[in-house]
Amino acid sequence: MHNAIKLSKLFAAMVLAGATSYSFAADTIRIGIAGPKTGPVAEYGAMQFRGAKMAIEQINAKGGVDGKKLEAVEYDDACDPKQAVAVANKVVNDGVKFVVGHLCSSSTQPASDIYEDEGVLMITPAATSPDITSRGYKLVFRTIGLDSAQGPAAGNFIADHIKPKIVAVVHDKQQYGEGIATAVKQTLEGKGVKVAVFEGINAGDKDFSSLIAKLKQANVDFVYYGGYHPELGQILRQSKEKGLNARFMGPEGVGNDSISQIAGEASEGLLVTLPKSFDQDPANQALTQAFKDKKEDPSGPFVYPSYTAVQIITDGIQAAKSEDAEKVATAIHAGTFKTPMGELSYDEKGDLKNFQFVVYEWHFGKPKTEAK
Numbered sequence: 001m002h003n004a005i006k007l008s009k010l011f012a013a014m015v016l017a018g019a020t021s022y023s024f025a026a027d028t029i030r031i032g033i034a035g036p037k038t039g040p041v042a043e044y045g046a047m048q049f050r051g052a053k054m055a056i057e058q059i060n061a062k063g064g065v066d067g068k069k070l071e072a073v074e075y076d077d078a079c080d081p082k083q084a085v086a087v088a089n090k091v092v093n094d095g096v097k098f099v100v101g102h103l104c105s106s107s108t109q110p111a112s113d114i115y116e117d118e119g120v121l122m123i124t125p126a127a128t129s130p131d132i133t134s135r136g137y138k139l140v141f142r143t144i145g146l147d148s149a150q151g152p153a154a155g156n157f158i159a160d161h162i163k164p165k166i167v168a169v170v171h172d173k174q175q176y177g178e179g180i181a182t183a184v185k186q187t188l189e190g191k192g193v194k195v196a197v198f199e200g201i202n203a204g205d206k207d208f209s210s211l212i213a214k215l216k217q218a219n220v221d222f223v224y225y226g227g228y229h230p231e232l233g234q235i236l237r238q239s240k241e242k243g244l245n246a247r248f249m250g251p252e253g254v255g256n257d258s259i260s261q262i263a264g265e266a267s268e269g270l271l272v273t274l275p276k277s278f279d280q281d282p283a284n285q286a287l288t289q290a291f292k293d294k295k296e297d298p299s300g301p302f303v304y305p306s307y308t309a310v311q312i313i314t315d316g317i318q319a320a321k322s323e324d325a326e327k328v329a330t331a332i333h334a335g336t337f338k339t340p341m342g343e344l345s346y347d348e349k350g351d352l353k354n355f356q357f358v359v360y361e362w363h364f365g366k367p368k369t370e371a372k
Helices: 002-024 042-061 081-093 105-118 147-162 175-190 209-217 229-241 258-267 282-293 303-320 325-334
Strands: 028-035 069-076 098-101 121-124 140-142 167-171 195-200 222-226 247-250 271-275 336-339 342-345 357-363 366-370
Touching: 028 042, 028 081, 028 303, 042 069, 042 098, 042 282, 042 303, 069 081, 081 105, 098 105, 098 303, 105 121, 105 140, 105 175, 121 303, 121 325, 147 175, 147 222, 147 247, 147 271, 147 357, 167 175, 175 195, 175 222, 195 209, 209 229, 222 229, 229 247, 229 258, 258 357, 282 303, 303 325, 303 336
Parallel strands: 028 069, 028 098, 098 121, 121 140, 167 195, 167 222, 222 247, 247 271
Antiparallel strands: 271 357, 336 342, 357 366
16 A cells, blocks of 8 residues: 555655646647637727637748747726736636737736736737836836827827817726826927816716706817717717717727617717728738738727737747747847738837827718828
8 A cells, every 4th residue: 555655655756747748849839819809898809819720820921930830818998997816817827928919908008017026928919008118127018108198199189180169078987098198188288278177977877868968058069078989979979969069089999880789870980090091001912801801890999909919929039049038028128020000019118119190080871091
């Protein structure tokens, strides 16, 4: 009996040793993709997973990275901060060292705390809150711009091109929505445009009659909304029903087809700040076609930034000649990368140099156009 126990312990030790040596000599490089597969903004998550998975597929088709294939590991955080923390801990426990994600700023920030502590390199293709990269982290990057740039881009456009008489700024009281709304308000006030109403609503609300009554009473002719499409879609539709004749504008969090479905014709003429339409760039014709061949839409704001995030991770691994996240991060900070988003390089905070948001005009049932 004694010998049997000894043998079984020895066998267990061999199995464990085998398992660990296998994980260190893994023949794939695993890339975590973390974002909302469920919840109210799952449509944005679909853009993120679509872009990242296409990059993984195309890089693998060209032989992978230093002879190793990339492997996607998918995580659903539902854009919920608590779930994002659980996902980040799972990423760490799974031994994944590179993550494309998260998507919502309120999820990205707590997840990034864990990644920085645990040696996981993260590139968010979508989270725009300046707070995420303002803390001096070495392993946190993004392939999108900041609300500190997006807010002024919107505010300046409103002041210089729209020249409204009475402006309201409304937000959903969340990190992203309130942050961008505040940046727009400050930009407008800096240009001498008075913000008559600055108001928060609750994310998830469906009835906005009291807000619309307040906007009508103030004779508002322009409304900037900081937040996501489910609420703005309802506000647009109800404003039209209740006779509020104001033009609306929002950030990239409202810019997808669901807003047309929710608001119907009330979405016509909505102004939206978005990343450039990289899918329309002639240089990206082959990649855009590759999405279309798979019956996938390449036009969402986070598709190309997610594709590019994977590419920067793999270019960083090759430049560092290492899969050590800290060495790869150092290479990314130092490098310049040719990507479908153009030539990209990073500042010391992990933010892109020279990222520009573009103002688009939304059309009901037709593609958006660049606003003039």
